[in-house]
Amino acid sequence: MNDELHVDHEDQILDAAMRWINYDFDNRCKHAPKVLNHVRLAIVGLQPLIETMSEPIYRKSPQCRKLVDAALKYLQVPHERVIMPPLNTERRRCADVPGVIYALGGLGTSSNSAVEFYDPLANQWIPTTEMPSLRARFGVAVVKRKLYAIGGCDGFTRYRTVEMFDVNTNTWKKKPDLLFQRSAMATAVVKDTIYVCGGYNGTDSLASVEVYRPDWRCWNTRPSLAIERCAAAAAVIDEQVFVIGGHNSAAIYNSVEVLDTSKSVTTLWQFGKQLLSPRCRHGATTMGGQIYIAGGYDGSQFLNTVNMYDPEKDQWYPLSPMNMCRSRVSLVATDDKLYAIGGHDGKSNICSMEIYDVRENRWHFGPSMKLHEGGVAVGVIPVSSTVITR
Structure with a gap:
């Protein structure tokens, strides 16, 4: 997913991803891990991640659950970040927008x-x-x-x-x-x-x-x-x-x-x-x-x-x-x-x-x-x- 998407916060990307998945859940479920992998979940914020746990895809897909859980741990246990697998925490910046x-x-x-x-x-x-x-x-x-x-x-x-x-x-x-x-x-x-x-x-x-x-x-x-x-x-x-x-x-x-x-x-x-x-x-x-x-x-x-x-x-x-x-x-x-x-x-x-x-x-x-x-x-x-x- 492009680094230069113009959004105020990463939770807008997560919201768009979840709406896309849920619009045709049965057919899009198999693509959900790839889609969520492009969302920078570690900078979404704690509350949006907690809300994601109630989504059908969290229960249905072990891969999606693993991605969300890793981001939750990153946010909730900051002193263990040095031993965690690296997560993308870079904010998106659109050079074309003044x-x-x-x-x-x-x-x-x-x-x-x-x-x-x-x-x-x-x-x-x-x-x-x-x-x-x-x-x-x-x-x-x-x-x-x-x-x-x-x-x-x-x-x-x-x-x-x-x-x-x-x-x-x-x-x-x-x-x-x-x-x-x-x-x-x-x-x-x-x-x-x-x-x-x-x-x-x-x-x-x-x-x-x-x-x-x-x-x-x-x-x-x-x-x-x-x-x-x-x-x-x-x-x-x-x-x-x-x-x-x-x-x-x-x-x-x-x-x-x-x-x-x-x-x-x-x-x-x-x-x-x-x-x-x-x-x-x-x-x-x-x-x-x-x-x-x-x-x-x-x-x-x-x-x-x-x-x-x-x-x-x-x-x-x-x-x-x-x-x-x-x-x-x-x-x-x-x-x-x-x-x-x-x-x-x-x-x-x-x-x-x-x-x-x-x-x-x-x-x-x-x-x-x-x-x-x-x-x-x-x-x-x-x-x-x-x-x-x-």
Whole structure:
């Protein structure tokens, strides 16, 4: 079953599969194990799986029963997952459906609690519910269509606090605090697990790493980075987290560290392919199985340069530069395009957005933000399938 089916939740796939089977049960029963094998039952959710146990196919087919029971065990006995056969827990992502880009907080005098989103279908920025807290230089993660605002600072104090925004209800909710206060961290998500790497605690650059899942009550530690990194950027390929560049207040890095999250939780970070040049305060994202970085600062100048990493060749390549130099820029990917948002050009904060089309290999300006300028935190929420089908 295609990874790029556009659904909000995997239980929609399970529901469609069960309706197809039950429509002509006698003739389709024999195909049910093959059909259910393509449903990612481990991410369906506990209640839909329990309801599936009352379906005729659960009683009729030992193979289907085995698939459902394995997923139930995965959800109900998480401490035994390391000895269970692997299950597909990757969420489906449709590259052909544009996401909604949310810009949060930032360094502007009046914008560090503001939230607005860019709708690529309407080609405009739209204000929405403010954050409860003033935040700058914080991390943003998107898990299950929810935005997490993590750590950061108010200009004086570094935060441990975390808040979650539900885009369906436009409401904020407090979530468990980080273990350590930090700002200017690198943030990534792998299979619904949030990774927060490095940063700055008000005194020192950090190497520590914390992880969190929505079904956990608290954050947990993971092996630290090999070196302290503040103002680095993060991106994910497959199940590998790349923490790219950054600085330690004394030096700006061209080094990259990589963590393979598919291995043991004690797996250490390894150094990856070095950047073409040092940079910090840059943006990073993944698109089409490749990593893109844009902008930043190299210690002497603000950058408009853009590089791409090809994991198959283990090599960084230069691409067309942005129209403007942008330090503290946010970079996201959706609809096969890169969006470079906000930043600082060395003289002033920027509210503009540039869009990169891979096929054209050039940048052009999109609509400017209405509420923000300078460094903003950004996350992409997939457009709901209910919106697409209206």
